[in-house]
Amino acid sequence: MYQYTEFDKAFVRARAAQYRDQLERNLAGQLSDDDFRPLRLQNGWYLQRYAPMLRVAVPYGEISSMQLRALSRIAREYDQPDAALLRDAQEKQLALGEVPVPGGTPVVTRFKTGYGHFTTRTNVQFNWIPLDKSADVMDLLASVNMHGIQTSGNTIRNICTDELAGVAADEIADPRPFAEILRQWSTLHPEFAFLPRKFKISINGAEEDRAALGWYDIGLQLLKDPAGELGFRVQVGGGMGRTPIINSVVREFLPWNQLLNYVEACIRVYNRYGRRDNLWKARIKILVKAEGQRYIDQVEEEFGRIRAAGAAHTITQAEYDRVAACFVAPAAKPASRDARMLDIVRADAEADPEYDRWLVRNVHPHRNPQLRSVTLSFKRLGQAPGDADADQLAAAADLVDRFSSGEARVTHSQNLLLPWVHQDDLPALWAAARKLGLARANIGLLTDMIACPGGDFCSLANARSLPIAEAITQRYQDMDELHDIGEIDLNISGCINSCGHHHAGHIGILGVDKDGKEWYQVTxxxxxxxxxxxPAVPGKVVGPSFSAAEVPEVIEAVLDTYRRERITVDGKGETFIATVRRIGLDPFKAAANAARFTERELA
Incomplete structure (x- = not known):
């Protein structure tokens, strides 16, 4: 992991102290709420539907056991609203009604407190911290080199990478040093503090794109040219929201040391010409789509001017080496030397068929043949996707120390990955994680779904996401059935802002407002x-919107159609997405619309 220098530590502490002063002046009436709003947002503090929400930055998803324990303490000590606020929130949610699940238990959000939430962009959020306690939380975060800087606002947000960065067997080059260099360069960048709209960058260092590059404002793919020189393919102008667009390649090969100069040129042109008169047309994707080659030409001209002016941000070999030195593999931690105990644990694990499934679904190849990467699943019945309570965060920290050299990764799919697990420790890790409820062998399957907090928390949402996620999870608890359905991405967003990445789901669910009621589009x-x-592509809508009660029926009808229509190729069953592409949407549309309830049934 990147090791904060004394400058880094002092910077984060100073930022926390600055925020405390701003908060105290606001609470004392010396700084108006309107004046305080941009200041708190710059530090990751939102005011949501019922209470403040804090977004904690986890750059490129890398997090230590020490930091997980700090997050556990925040959940336990600070994510605690007063009883009146919680009661009011619960009454409002109950008034919205339950999501019926035929053959199951009706679902409505039962608010819980004392937990964190892993996001799709590898940050961590808290939903119930009182604002008057927020400065204390910032101090606690600073003590473990964490903060909320630039997790909000029209700035360059958290830099993302592949969750297997530095450990993947198919890696071309480790993207983490470049992500860290970009993070340092972009933090409080004076020229890019007030962009037309928020700006997101992702870097992939492997042959397989596991960083969703096509969906980002800037996507950077590490590669090597025919001479073996390292560089990037640069893609610009992707995004979800109201207008989903896959970004365009603007440079096939950029030498690695020109990364900052070229990214600066891309954002500078956007800052100059991006629309500021319309919130829905302010993202760079709109500019790139409208201008096409003219945007690329402007970027190349700006890049030339930057280099001619001295190229102040060219990355030197010495600077790269300094940062890359923080990302060397930890010393190999030998497995338990108690051979008898190791044999007992292994025998117990291998006698359980769920262990084999866990090895297939949750354990991933590693560049070091003695090691594996292992995903802890935070997707289970009765817990919103990506939620982790204080006890789970603390227990996960213990697993990270015991099995992964003190380092973990928050994943795009809202789980936690341990990147440095010795292969001989797999049975012991499985046994320990199973006791904690974190070893469910569902990674990449239907119940490993992505969901935003939706209307239960977010003031922008049109509909609730979490009861829909719970209803589908409740219906698909049979592991044999889940494994028979196979790999599938199910993503749920509560509004068009697409925080649940529904556009990129093999099945996407989008909450919409229709006559003041909650409805859902399925893509x-x-x-x-x-x-x-x-290749990255947005899903297509399969008919008119459905009621909350209909959504589980629609998903079941779609999956039944897949299971009926799929074929076997070379002895292997066809995946859901392959079947959709082979037969088209019409059979699925017919099935989905046939699952619609009548007005009498809805009543």
């Missing part, structure tokens, strides 16, 4: 760019 055929999904 099929979306992809994030991974090997399983194929």
């Amino acid at each position: 099929l055929g979306g992809a994030d760019g991974s090997h399983l999904s194929g």
Whole structure:
């Protein structure tokens, strides 16, 4: 992991102290709420539907056991609203009604407190911290080199990478040093503090795109030219939201040391010409789509001017080496030397068929043949996707120390990955994680779904996401059935802002407002760019919107159609996304619309 220098530590502490002063002046009436709003947002503090929400930055998803324990303490000590606020929130949610699940238990959000939430962009959020306690939380975060800087606002947000960065067997080059260099360069960048709209960058260092590059404002793919020189393919202008667009390649090969100069040129042109008169047309994707080659020409001209002016941000070999030195592999931690105990644990694990499934679904190849990467699943019945309570965060920290050299990764799919697990420790890790409820062998399957907090928390949402996620999870608890359905991405967003990345889901669910009521659009055929999904593409809507009660029925009808229509190729069953692409949407549309309830049934 990157090791904060004394300058880094002092910077984060000073930022926390600055925020405390701003908060105290606001609470004392010396700084108006309107004046305080941009200041708190710059530090990751939002005011949501019922309470403040804090977004904690986890750059490129890398997090230490020490930091996980700090997050656990925040959940336990600070993510605690007063009883009146919680009661009011619960009453409002109960008034919205339950999501019926035929053959199951009706679902409505039961608010819980004392937990963190892993996001799709590898940050961590808290939903119930009182604002008057927020400065204390910032101090606690600073003590473990964490903060909320630039997790909000029209700035360059958290830099993302592949969750297997530095450990993947198919890696071309480690993207983490470049992500860290970009983070340092972009933090409080004076020229880019007030962009037309928020700006997101992702870097992939592997042959397979596991960083969803096509969906980002700037996507950077590490590669080597015919001479073996390292560089980037630069893609610009992707995004979800109201107008989903896959970004365009603007440079096939950029030498690695020109990364900052070229990114600066891309953002500078956007800052100059991006629309500021319309919130829905302010993202760079709109500019790139409208201008096409003219945007690329402007970037190349700006890049030339930057280099001619002295190229102040050219990355030197010495600077790269300094940062890269923080990302060397930890010393190999030998497995338990108690051979008898190791044999007992292994025998117990291998006698359980769920262990084999866990090895297939949750354990990933590693560049070091003695090691594996292992995903802890935070997707289970009764817990919103990506939620982790204080006890789970603390227990996960213990697993990270015991099995992964003190380092973990928050993943795009809202789980936690341990990147440095010795292969001999796999049975012991499985046994320990199973006791904690974190070893469910569902990674990449239907119940490993992505969901935003939706209308239960977010003031922008049109509909609730979490009861829909719970209803589908409740219906698909049989592991044999889940494994028979196979790999599938199910993504849920509560509004068009697409925080649940529904556009990229093989099945996407979008909450919409219709006559003041909650309805849901279903899309099929979306992809994030991974090997399983194929090239990034937005899904297509399969008919009119459905009621909350109908959504589980629609999903079941779609999956039944897939299981009926799939074929076997070379002895292997066809995946859901492959079947959709082979037969088209019409059979799925017919099935989805046939699952619609009558007005009498809805009543």
